[in-house]
Amino acid sequence: MTAPTVLLVEADVLIRSPLADYLRECGYRVLEAGDTAEARQLLRKPDGDVEVLLIEAQGQGESGFAFAAWTREHHPQTDVILTGALEHATRKAADLCEEGPELRKPYDHRLVLDQIKRLIAARHRRGR
Amino acid sequence: MPLGETPRILVVEDEVLLRCLVADELREFGCDVTEVGCAEDALAYLEAGGQADLVFSDVRLSGRASGVELARELRRIDGGLPIFLTSATATSEDANGDWRFVPKPYNIPHVIRMMLDVLGVQPLERRA
Numbered sequence: 001m002t003a004p005t006v007l008l009v010e011a012d013v014l015i016r017s018p019l020a021d022y023l024r025e026c027g028y029r030v031l032e033a034g035d036t037a038e039a040r041q042l043l044r045k046p047d048g049d050v051e052v053l054l055i056e057a058q059g060q061g062e063s064g065f066a067f068a069a070w071t072r073e074h075h076p077q078t079d080v081i082l083t084g085a086l087e088h089a090t091r092k093a094a095d096l097c098e099e100g101p102e103l104r105k106p107y108d109h110r111l112v113l114d115q116i117k118r119l120i121a122a123r124h125r126r127g128r
Numbered sequence: 129m130p131l132g133e134t135p136r137i138l139v140v141e142d143e144v145l146l147r148c149l150v151a152d153e154l155r156e157f158g159c160d161v162t163e164v165g166c167a168e169d170a171l172a173y174l175e176a177g178g179q180a181d182l183v184f185s186d187v188r189l190s191g192r193a194s195g196v197e198l199a200r201e202l203r204r205i206d207g208g209l210p211i212f213l214t215s216a217t218a219t220s221e222d223a224n225g226d227w228r229f230v231p232k233p234y235n236i237p238h239v240i241r242m243m244l245d246v247l248g249v250q251p252l253e254r255r256a
Binding site: 013014017020021024029031032033034038041042045118119120122123126 | 144145148151152155160162163164165169172173175176177178
């Protein structure tokens with residue numbers, strides 16, 4: 001059986017990468033996009049078959065709301081999950097894992113949150 | 129790298145469909161993959177404590193820095209980090225640096241075997 005595909009749209013690699021890894025551990029195939037332009041290309045992939053779109057509501061550039069509306073119109077088979085702050089995004093990822101192809105979550109979503117916070121804190125310490 | 133450890137590959141490619149293709153194939157070979165679209169994100173990821181055993185980057189990137197500039201910065205940070213650069217239009221500067229150069233178009237499984245060989249990892253039986 002093919003793993004269900006989640007398209008994760010998040011500009012910040014320090015957030016996107018741990019969240020994507022977590023969802024993969026839950027058994028999903030995860031496509032990663034840094035913005036909505038990339039996400040559009042991935043949705044149009046002939047073998048894309050994206051079942052769930054996970055996107056921050058208030059991202060940089062085109063908003064998640066606008067992109068969600070576009071997705072509902074052009075890819076109605078794709079479920080859209082809008083996220084808010086980081087904590088909300090990790091909770092939504094955990095909810096997805098609850099419904100996902102694996103029977104259990106690989107680890108508590110709060111560990112993902114802690115990992116992301118550590119990465120972001122390290123970036124701030126380096127002044128980026 | 130130590131026997132039995134999962135190779136961690138950082139893929140830097142601004143063409144999302146190609147990035148996705150390469151990353152998916154690397155995962156099929158059992159690698160942990162981090163995907164970024166520009167040199168700045170690659171450096172942000174590594175400087176925040178993200179790990180990579182090898183970096184595979186396009187030369188032409190959409191951000192401020194090119195793949196060659198990224199490779200030079202990575203060399204400064206870690207002289208031993210294996211770096212693969214790729215481009216369809218290589219200049220002598222692209223091809224003759226302190227890194228391995230892969231001309232585009234390339235055969236993805238072949239390039240992955242080259243990467244695993246450099247890391248001293250037995251080319252695993254693709255998962256799918």
